[in-house]
Amino acid sequence: MGGRCARRIHRVDAETAAGRRGGRAVDVIRTVPELAARVAAWREDGERIGLVPTMGGLHGGHTRLIRAAKERDEKVVLTLFVNPTQFGPDEDLAGYPRSEAEDLELARIEFVDLAFVPEAAEMYPPGFSTRVQVDYDEDVLCAADRPGHFDGVAQAVTKLLNLSRADSAYFGEKDWQQLQIVRKLVRDLNIATRIVGVPTVREGDGLAMSTRNRTLGAEHRAIAPRLFAEITRAASRIAQGEPTELACVEAAENLIIAGFSDVEYLECRDAERLRIAPSPGHGARVFAAARLGGARLIDNVPVPDLLAR
Amino acid sequence: MGGRCARRIHRVDAETAAGRRGGRAVDVIRTVPELAARVAAWREDGERIGLVPTMGGLHGGHTRLIRAAKERDEKVVLTLFVNPTQFGPDEDLAGYPRSEAEDLELARIEFVDLAFVPEAAEMYPPGFSTRVQVDYDEDVLCAADRPGHFDGVAQAVTKLLNLSRADSAYFGEKDWQQLQIVRKLVRDLNIATRIVGVPTVREGDGLAMSTRNRTLGAEHRAIAPRLFAEITRAASRIAQGEPTELACVEAAENLIIAGFSDVEYLECRDAERLRIAPSPGHGARVFAAARLGGARLIDNVPVPDLLAR
Numbered sequence: 001m002g003g004r005c006a007r008r009i010h011r012v013d014a015e016t017a018a019g020r021r022g023g024r025a026v027d028v029i030r031t032v033p034e035l036a037a038r039v040a041a042w043r044e045d046g047e048r049i050g051l052v053p054t055m056g057g058l059h060g061g062h063t064r065l066i067r068a069a070k071e072r073d074e075k076v077v078l079t080l081f082v083n084p085t086q087f088g089p090d091e092d093l094a095g096y097p098r099s100e101a102e103d104l105e106l107a108r109i110e111f112v113d114l115a116f117v118p119e120a121a122e123m124y125p126p127g128f129s130t131r132v133q134v135d136y137d138e139d140v141l142c143a144a145d146r147p148g149h150f151d152g153v154a155q156a157v158t159k160l161l162n163l164s165r166a167d168s169a170y171f172g173e174k175d176w177q178q179l180q181i182v183r184k185l186v187r188d189l190n191i192a193t194r195i196v197g198v199p200t201v202r203e204g205d206g207l208a209m210s211t212r213n214r215t216l217g218a219e220h221r222a223i224a225p226r227l228f229a230e231i232t233r234a235a236s237r238i239a240q241g242e243p244t245e246l247a248c249v250e251a252a253e254n255l256i257i258a259g260f261s262d263v264e265y266l267e268c269r270d271a272e273r274l275r276i277a278p279s280p281g282h283g284a285r286v287f288a289a290a291r292l293g294g295a296r297l298i299d300n301v302p303v304p305d306l307l308a309r
Numbered sequence: 310m311g312g313r314c315a316r317r318i319h320r321v322d323a324e325t326a327a328g329r330r331g332g333r334a335v336d337v338i339r340t341v342p343e344l345a346a347r348v349a350a351w352r353e354d355g356e357r358i359g360l361v362p363t364m365g366g367l368h369g370g371h372t373r374l375i376r377a378a379k380e381r382d383e384k385v386v387l388t389l390f391v392n393p394t395q396f397g398p399d400e401d402l403a404g405y406p407r408s409e410a411e412d413l414e415l416a417r418i419e420f421v422d423l424a425f426v427p428e429a430a431e432m433y434p435p436g437f438s439t440r441v442q443v444d445y446d447e448d449v450l451c452a453a454d455r456p457g458h459f460d461g462v463a464q465a466v467t468k469l470l471n472l473s474r475a476d477s478a479y480f481g482e483k484d485w486q487q488l489q490i491v492r493k494l495v496r497d498l499n500i501a502t503r504i505v506g507v508p509t510v511r512e513g514d515g516l517a518m519s520t521r522n523r524t525l526g527a528e529h530r531a532i533a534p535r536l537f538a539e540i541t542r543a544a545s546r547i548a549q550g551e552p553t554e555l556a557c558v559e560a561a562e563n564l565i566i567a568g569f570s571d572v573e574y575l576e577c578r579d580a581e582r583l584r585i586a587p588s589p590g591h592g593a594r595v596f597a598a599a600r601l602g603g604a605r606l607i608d609n610v611p612v613p614d615l616l617a618r
Contacts, residue, residue: 032499040501044355129444130463130497136438154439162499188439190341190471192349 026107027114032163035116039165047074051166053157056080057097057211058106061201065170066110068198077164078107079116086152097214123159132158134181140274141177141287145264153178154185166193174200174208176300180272208299220293226258227299231286239304244268255290264289335416336423341472344425348474356383360475362466365389366406366520367415370510374479375419377507386473387416388425395461406523432468441467443490449583450486450596454573462487463494475502483509483517485609489581517608529602535567536599536608544595548613553577564599573598577612
């Protein structure tokens with residue numbers, strides 16, 4: 001309990017510090033042995049460890065993950081790692097937004113205990129050759145459009161969970177499919193970490209916060225909230241009994257009309273196993289990925305439980 | 310230190326108990342949640358955990374693994390699990406020797422703290438779909454003859470390491486290639502377990518102890534020690550400067566003449582990366598797999614460091 005009280009006081013300090021930009025810089029660790037040593041010492045002391053794995057480019061969604069971890073855990077490890085193995089050859093690895101200095105400043109303000117910021121060669125040294133794959137009967141949603149993407153995610157997440165020896169790890173619900181795959185990975189491989197899904201944080205106009213939003217020009221930024229608006233409307237129509245496919249197709253058409261260059265998918269699926277839900281009951285969600293300018297935006301919302309009321 | 314002394318006394322008790330077959334039965338756990346709870350409690354108490362993963366059919370080689378673990382760790386988990394995913398469709402999964410009662414008696418005598426004996430469905434429940442693969446440039450030694458075998462090993466070992474949250478895990482050097490793959494797996498995935506290789510235990514006539522020896526009839530049992538004899542002789546010839554390939558080919562021919570039905574490989578390779586060693590320096594080993602009756606026997610020995618003297 002002492003720990004909990006100390007943390008609450010800490011939080012007040014954090015808010016003060018955020019105002020005056022004071023306080024100590026966050027500890028940054030860039031190598032695996034240093035991280036292992038730090039984590040082993042915490043383990044020895046019986047500290048509960050929370051992991052917030054990110055690719056950097058931090059925004060309000062990440063802040064929410066960090067705060068969820070600070071609520072539950074005694075030590076919070078934030079990782080900033082743009083994992084190359086989850087990018088396809090034609091994807092935006094080189095252009096992915098990087099902002100390490102700002103990210104570490106946010107980490108400091110949020111009183112992250114340790115930031116792990118490895119180079120790719122630290123995570124995948126010469127001779128590295130172990131793959132982790134969560135197989136499904138068929139590739140759906142982002143797995144269809146980004147072959148190999150989730151294998152790269154599974155590989156990096158497995159490494160980060162093992163390295164941090166976290167009691168809990170925090171993932172945003174915006175990347176819903178990723179969250180389900182990580183849950184499955186952890187269950188299948190018996191990794192002793194609890195996976196916590198954290199609700200999507202949105203801008204005032206509904207746009208889901210995302211690092212890739214930074215790549216939107218002003219014109220596209222104005223159009224971007226339509227993605228959330230359309231999947232919300234589709235979910236509402238589905239909840240009221242309208243045919244699922246009709247609601248989804250019309251929502252996709254509306255996005256194209258609004259200025260999106262492509263809708264990779266806009267579908268209603270069950271929340272856990274992501275199977276197509278023709279007449280969705282409890283737990284269905286509408287998922288979408290669409291291209292706007294050079295950016296690929298994704299989002300998802302639950303189908304409201306109107307019928308159950 | 311108190312723990313260490315207590316353990317030494319324990320060992321004396323064990324030897325007494327072994328004589329009179331007294332003492333308490335070993336704790337047997339068959340489900341993942343029970344194992345997780347037990348391990349979590351040990352972790353909480355700061356106990357050092359050693360894992361001895363086996364497919365049962367215990368023999369003197371396993372006893373040595375258990376004793377190595379008892380030397381180093383405070384709690385020793387023995388697993389008896391004939392892992393189906395490491396057997397090919399034409400292999401001897403159904404006929405693999407099983408002897409649970411005798412195995413648990415040995416575990417009791419050796420003061421194993423806990424035996425984990427899961428059914429296959431406990432390890433691979435419906436919906437399980439995560440693979441772990443340690444890739445190499447080419448498939449060598451047993452990987453060539455048993456496609457998918459080491460993927461199954463990597464998968465099961467990853468699960469058992471995560472489940473046991475072991476500080477150390479013990480593997481026999483008879484399965485040298487497996488030992489190297491497990492080391493690589495643990496390094497690549499940053500699993501916080503130290504992998505300890507334990508020297509091969511041999512019968513008086515040199516035959517490496519192996520569960521599969523039980524399937525040998527009397528006639529084949531008499532021939533079996535030739536495997537060790539021939540690879541030892543080949544290693545000695547190589548150490549003295551004879552051409553590696555000649556030494557290996559002649560050893561293989563001698564095995565066929567002695568009554569082995571097939572020699573899958575008999576090769577000199579470097580100890581760690583298992584690359585062919587044409588003029589072996591320090592650390593080369595001679596590896597062999599050969600069939601005798603229905604059994605597939607493997608063994609390996611170091612090339613002595615004669616040239617270095």
